[in-house]
Amino acid sequence: MRVRGFTQDDGHIFCTEDQIQPEVTAFNEQVRKVYADFGFTDVAVKLALRPESRVGADDVWDKAETALRNALRASGLEWTELPGEGAFYGPKIEFHIKDAIGRSWQCGTIQVDFSMPGRLAPNSSARTTPAIRR
Numbered sequence: 001m002r003v004r005g006f007t008q009d010d011g012h013i014f015c016t017e018d019q020i021q022p023e024v025t026a027f028n029e030q031v032r033k034v035y036a037d038f039g040f041t042d043v044a045v046k047l048a049l050r051p052e053s054r055v056g057a058d059d060v061w062d063k064a065e066t067a068l069r070n071a072l073r074a075s076g077l078e079w080t081e082l083p084g085e086g087a088f089y090g091p092k093i094e095f096h097i098k099d100a101i102g103r104s105w106q107c108g109t110i111q112v113d114f115s116m117p118g119r120l121a122p123n124s125s126a127r128t129t130p131a132i133r134r
Contacts, residue, residue: 044095051087082094
């Protein structure tokens, strides 16, 4: 099979903190199945952690990073941690695949964002609701 083009879009899930781990775990499984269907078996998983320049308090980042680590453990995945490589709004799991000549490409990602919901709905309970970007 030959793929000439590939477009990937993202989605946002607004959820409770208790729903982060099961949502991320389900996404991890979906990514692995899709990559396997396309013959990608050498998938490197990386956890990009808080950068120096970021929004949000350290305790919020602690919760987000812990949730992603717990989801990776629940998925049975091994990963490499990348301190300072997260997005300014939250940590992310990155899935890297290799092309036919061995180059590594970051393809799928999933991030936990505690800051965006508050900016979208500053006067509601959504202020403390996390968003999962996938």
